[in-house]
Amino acid sequence: MKHLPKHLRPRWRYLAVRVETWLDADLGRRAFQREVWYAAQNLLGDPGSADADLTVVDFDHDEGTGHAVVRVRRGETDAARAALACVDAVDGEPVGLRVAGTSGTLRACEEKYIRGPSESADQRQVVFGNASRRAVSRGERSDVRTDDAFVGATDLDFR
Incomplete structure (x- = not known):
């Protein structure tokens, strides 16, 4: 099967999300992805969540802090930010999310927002x-x- 021409391929934006929980919370990528999908569906409805197409492409959480990179279609970043703001718990554990920034490529997102110096505990x-x-x-x-x-x-x- 042939690839689509470049002008027909979907365009993506990547949201760098900082995750903060209690120290004893244990979060996984699958559970976080499920909560993001539920939040998008509840806020935007089925057509809106399909348009935004939120996908967690990178997730890391350890000792109360972590990060996630969420892929979203270009033009839907505001809807994606609103859906992420609706996530308040993952697997029953309270969670705080903050979008650190938006980037056009995964590499730029990680270099600019994720790999920076983290707060020491x-x-x-x-x-x-x-x-x-x-x-x-x-x-x-x-x-x-x-x-x-x-x-x-x-x-x-x-x-």
């Missing part, structure tokens, strides 16, 4: 809820380990 002891607790800090944000879960906090909560 520091472990420290903090006083939270009148008790000394272990916390993992990234910049001004911290995840404080309570008896049974994590609690999100900022530096102002520790003063």
